[in-house]
Amino acid sequence: MPSPFSLQGKVGIVTGLANENSIAFGCAQALHDAGAEMLVSYASPRHERFVMPLAKDMGYPEMHLCDVQDDEQLEALFARARERWGRLDFVIHSIAFAPLADLHGRIVDCSREGFQLAMDVSCHSFLRMARHAEPLMTDGGTLLCMSYQGAERAVDHYGLMGPVKAALESACRYLATELGPKGIRVHAVSAGPIPTRAASGLKDFDELARHSEAHAPLQRLVKVRDVGNAVVYLASPAGSSTTGTTHYIDAGEHIRY
Template structure:
């Protein structure tokens, strides 16, 4: 019997950016596991260990690895482990972003050179670095996914510095899709609506942003980390094999409103 087109049985991959039970990375890892995938899940700081260890069973008890994407040795160790364990990769999910509080809460025109550089490095360029490491392991094609937000396309109050950074990330997805497509590697951005994660709480007046989205979205609700995870499964599965280079909105339709 042919495999179901949404099945990830036999697929192996990496999910990055797990911090706690509210993380989009957690929603993705759970959904990938439920679809049959095996994975390594990474976290960026030793402080996260006590929050993520209890989450293991819901993700199929994946191998958890510390991986600060600004530490090249940790990135190399991650892919060395994937190479030793499976000899291949089918997917990689990049779910991380960072900006210093001062730069995030201030005007874009006032952001520091150092803060802008760090935000771009962690939130955008790290996706390219991970993709470069993943490419040799995706011998039979694969899927690369990163997380964006509507503030990359339109001005969203208080999103500030992350708007230009996510715009660069979405442009990178398009160029990477074109470069890697001949090897059968598909590249996607998922753009979730506001989700009440710990990371989102760093955005000034985030609760007002969330309430506005809930009231104005066509479905009159917010989305969940599980919604994002199921979208990642679709894009990774055979069902999504003809899609690449785009941004998929998972926001209850909020992006269609002016």
């Protein structure tokens, strides 16, 4: 009997690769090791020199440029999945952005434009991906996005991204409800502080990480591969009875005040 954690024969899309510190990289590595095939996307041509050398560790997936604000590029990514496989089993959304001026300032002072941009890139793009994925998940599937505990509590220096991630987690619950009858499961994965490209924009990130490490019951930080391993579980048959959750991979920090 095959392992319930095996993804042999499963196919999907991983978005948001920027460099070796990207959560998307840990996810793609783990998914490949579990037997999956995938398309992997990155947002800008300037990332190519960082992402192309990572192909070997991800099983040489097809790499695609995809700025999620460019509707044609997003449509082309899913069209390629349809052309290659005719279906999808999983989609990983690992994308977040907010203008630094709005991210570093007070919530009450954030600009309308900055708030709209952060919501569009970090939250609504997940809904757009779900819309493209739904007709390809004819036998069910799994949609996953990345969050942080700043979605549910006020974390110093997380600022604008807190409300944005709260909206993303809420969107997961509604998507899970709407798509569940088709066998499509939806989860948010709430990771502890990881020095990703997106996290580098947070003010005093190093202080945030030190506090997390000291405060977490396991007294350590998590790695991108830890997140990837959780994604494998959620996307595999082992996670087939789960949906609509926020799954914490943070060394237990979220349980402490």
